[in-house]
Amino acid sequence: xxxxxxxxxxxxxxxxxxVINCTYTDSSSTYLYWYKQEPGAGLQLLTYIFSNxxxxxxxxxxxxxxxxxxxxxxxxxxxxxxxxxIYFCAESNTDKLIFGTGTRLQVFP
Amino acid sequence: GAVVSQHxxxxxxxxxxxxxxxxxxxxxxATTMFxxxxxxxxxxxxxxxxxxxxxxxxxxxxxxxxFLINHASLTxxxxxxxxxxxxxxxxxxxxxETGAHNEQFFGPGTRLTVL
Numbered sequence: 001x002x003x004x005x006x007x008x009x010x011x012x013x014x015x016x017x018x019v020i021n022c023t024y025t026d027s028s029s030t031y032l033y034w035y036k037q038e039p040g041a042g043l044q045l046l047t048y049i050f051s052n053x054x055x056x057x058x059x060x061x062x063x064x065x066x067x068x069x070x071x072x073x074x075x076x077x078x079x080x081x082x083x084x085x086i087y088f089c090a091e092s093n094t095d096k097l098i099f100g101t102g103t104r105l106q107v108f109p
Numbered sequence: 110g111a112v113v114s115q116h117x118x119x120x121x122x123x124x125x126x127x128x129x130x131x132x133x134x135x136x137x138x139a140t141t142m143f144x145x146x147x148x149x150x151x152x153x154x155x156x157x158x159x160x161x162x163x164x165x166x167x168x169x170x171x172x173x174x175x176f177l178i179n180h181a182s183l184t185x186x187x188x189x190x191x192x193x194x195x196x197x198x199x200x201x202x203x204x205x206e207t208g209a210h211n212e213q214f215f216g217p218g219t220r221l222t223v224l
Contacts, residue, residue, distance in 0.1 A: 004152075031210050042113075042202050042215035043153070088152060095141070095206055099152040 004091060004100035011106045018076040020103045022089035025070060029091035032065060034074045037086045037102070046074075046087075081107045112136055113205060115216040122193055123224055130188045130219045132203035138183035139205030144176075147200040147218075159186050193223040 003025045012018045024032070030051050035043040049056045049063045049072070056063045062075040072089055084107045089100040112135040122128050132142060140161050145153040157173075159165040159180035167173045175197075177189040186205075190197055203216040 033213075040218070040220070042115075042217045043213075044215070045211075045213045048211055092210075095143075096155060096158075097143075097153075099154075101152050102150075 004089060004098055006087075006089060006100040006103045008101070009104050009106070011108065012079050014079060014081055014107055014109050016079055018074075018079045018083070018105055018107075020074045020076075020087050020089075020105065022072040022074075022100050023070055024072065024089070024091045024098075024100075026091055026093065026098070027067075027070065028093045030093040031091070032063075032072050033090045033092070033097070034061075034063065034072075035088045035090065035099075037088065039085075043088065076105075079105075079107050081109065083107055113203065113214045113216040115201075115203060115219050117219060118217065119220040119222075121222045121224065124194050125192055127189055127191045128193055128221060130190070130201055130203075130221075132186045132188070132205075132216050134184050134205040134214075137205070137207065139186075139207070140183060141206035142178075142180055142186035143204040143206065144178065144186075144188050145202045145204065147202060149200075153202060156188075190221065193221070195223045197221065198223045 005023045033048045034046045047058050060077045064073045086102045088102045090097045114133045116131045142159045144156045147153045156171045157165045157167045159178045161180045165178040180186040202218045
């Protein structure tokens with residue numbers, strides 16, 4: 001079955017880069033996504049990558065995809081305290097999204 | 110971006126009562142609505158997919174008689190948790206289907222606490 005895994009927690013200093021990792025099992029995934037969830041709120045789509053791409057950059061966000069290893073990462077450059085949140089990756093090959101377990105990012109000054 | 114609202118944002122109820130959660134897409138019409146629940150410190154799990162004017166499709170392990178979904182219009186879908194129990198306490202989030210993979214809008218969520 002489909003399974004999406006993430007490390008639970010990441011702590012970084014303000015101004016450093018953050019790298020959040022995700023592994024998935026469904027090789028037929030068409031799109032892979034990254035979301036941000038702030039406390040008590042719904043999800044916000046941050047960025048996505050199509051499965052035939054290796055990398056996508058969007059301002060401070062860089063997504064890397066290793067399709068062979070089924071590994072996805074999100075790099076946040078110049079991490080700010082406002083980036084503190086839970087980050088979810090997700091895969092899909094239909095309308096259905098399969099979410100990862102979520103990584104709590106804590107940014108300290 | 111599109112706005113999706115949920116009401117109520119939080120609710121506390123006694124065990125055995127029913128709770129209705131509304132999800133509205135405020136500026137676009139959604140033929141399909143996805144309902145998720147998120148237990149504390151866990152990920153979002155899809156519960157069911159509703160289509161306007163027809164019966165919802167439930168994911169494995171989700172009781173359709175307990176979680177009643179009504180999608181009577183293109184801008185409103187409701188989820189009713191019937192005879193709620195403490196184990197139903199969760200964060201319920203809706204997501205209208207937009208047809209565009211790069212446009213996804215989630216409701217702000219409804220936190221249900223069953224005493």
